[in-house]
Amino acid sequence: MSSQWNTPNVPHKGWKCLDVVDVRASGESEDEANYEVCQMCGQERIRFVHIMEHSTMSDGLRVGCICAEKMSDDYVAPKQREREVRNRSTRRSKWLTRKWKVSRKGHPWLKAGDYHLVVCSEGHQPVQYRLFINERRGQKLYPSESTAKLAAFDAIEKMKARADS
Numbered sequence: 001m002s003s004q005w006n007t008p009n010v011p012h013k014g015w016k017c018l019d020v021v022d023v024r025a026s027g028e029s030e031d032e033a034n035y036e037v038c039q040m041c042g043q044e045r046i047r048f049v050h051i052m053e054h055s056t057m058s059d060g061l062r063v064g065c066i067c068a069e070k071m072s073d074d075y076v077a078p079k080q081r082e083r084e085v086r087n088r089s090t091r092r093s094k095w096l097t098r099k100w101k102v103s104r105k106g107h108p109w110l111k112a113g114d115y116h117l118v119v120c121s122e123g124h125q126p127v128q129y130r131l132f133i134n135e136r137r138g139q140k141l142y143p144s145e146s147t148a149k150l151a152a153f154d155a156i157e158k159m160k161a162r163a164d165s
Contacts, residue, residue: 003040003041003042004039004040004041004061005040005041010057011054011056011057012070012071013070013071013072013073014054014055014056014071014073015052015053015054015061015068015071015072016052016053016054016072017050017051017052017068017072017077017078017081018051018052018053018060019050019051020048020049020050020051020078020081020082020084020085021048021049021051021085022047022048022085022086022088022089023035023036023046023047023048023049024047024089033047035047036049036062038062038063038064038067039061039062039063040061040063040064040067040071041063041064041066041067043064043066043067046062046063046064048064048065048082048085048086049062049063049064050062050063050064050065050067050068050078050081050082052068052071052072054071065078065079065082088157091153092150092153092154095149095150095153096146096149096150098110098112100119100149103118107119107120107121108145108149110152112152112156113156114134115133115134115152115156115159116133116134116135117131117132117133117149117152117156118131118132119131119132119145119148119149119152120132121145122141126143128141128142128143129141129142129143129144129145129147129148130142130148131148131151131152131155133152133155133156138151138155
């Protein structure tokens, strides 16, 4: 891929970051991941993708941290956003290794900060799993216990983010 830095009509400054995403799925090995290519400089194997927008461009660009810094003319926030996403990914990958206790009824449960989590199996064939957070019954059914536990992690992260804002 050629560099957009040399393309006429592509602005170099004034970009804003909409989001930073980790393209490597939880539990996926480094070799299995579908890394991206920076749409600004062409650098390959970008894991943490900064999604950038500009008022004069109809389409945004998906770029690496260094290009995000240059495009936004901000040499602090892109690194900080990427570090937060990286830390979240690390915490999420370790989530399933936590020791969950088992209730008298045989349901895995965990106390995580202010949250009491319980995963209950439902049905027979196929068995599905429901998540309870602080005794509130979740609406969604999950195909595996692990998927329900990861959903608990994601829900807690969203609730913490809302509380912080």
